Amino acid sequence: MAVDGHGDAVEFDAAIVAFLDQLANQRRASAHTLKAYRRELSALQQRADAHDGLAAISPDQLRTWLADAHRRGLAPRSVARRLAAWRSLFAWMVARRLIKANPAAGLRPPKAPRRLPQVLDVDEAQQLVEVEDDDSRGRRDRAMLELFYSSGLRLSELCGLHWRDVDLRDRLARVRGKGDKVRVVPIGGAACEALQRLAEDGCAPAQPVFTGRGGKAIAARTVQQRLRVLAQRQGVWKRVHPHLLRHSCASHLLESSGEIRAVQELLGHADIGTTQVYTHLDFQHLAKVYDGAHPRAKRRKD
Structure with a gap:
């Protein structure tokens, strides 16, 4: 790899540290993203050190x-994430003239084969959310x-989410999503009623809307564990x-409305292509209805 215009050797490890620092402090990357990038770039540095350092890193x-990782069974999505981390680092280095290309x-x-996300059907969703809310924990969970x-x-x-972010009168919530982007989402009637009971x-x-021990914001792991318990x-x-x-x-909103742009805004997707996966789910539902109802869809009996 061609290094900076002066031909000086670049301290690869220092570049990685500086890149991750910018990712955390300026781009406001999530802890999950930082952990993944740190893992991938550390492995890249080890591979480079085992050869000729930064000079060994070429497209070939x-x-x-990447091909070796794929042959050893690394999933295509994981290979793609690895490449994305590498590409981001090197783009950052090019911008700072640490490398030429x-x-x-x-x-x-x-x-990667496109996997459709699993969803609950409407009856399952209704069955899940209608938990008992006779005490404070039940009100929180509901x-x-x-x-x-x-x-x-x-x-x-x-x-x-904090209570200052919730407007129960207008049924709106202000949420901070990926990349620290803020959006306003509607709150359904049943959710609004549940939040009003929780507000008591x-x-x-x-104050956090959903609290755990000591009145602090509920931990992500606690939410995941509660969902498993409540589902059972x-x-x-x-x-x-x-x-x-x-x-x-x-999926249920798109199935009822057909408004993919509205679903994109609700979910906070920057790219509508991410939202379009739900159109495939909707088509699956349509195909099932068609097969069960259309007189020409049924196979003739021999």
């Missing part, structure tokens, strides 16, 4: 390393489930997790 060498720019990851399903929130968005336990503006208690035997409720919200 990177392509070889991005060796990962022209590389393409293996194509409001949590209703809001996940009503507004399609991400786990981090729900955990970071305390709703100071600076309610007799829903699919593997229930926060994103399943987000998928279910989007």
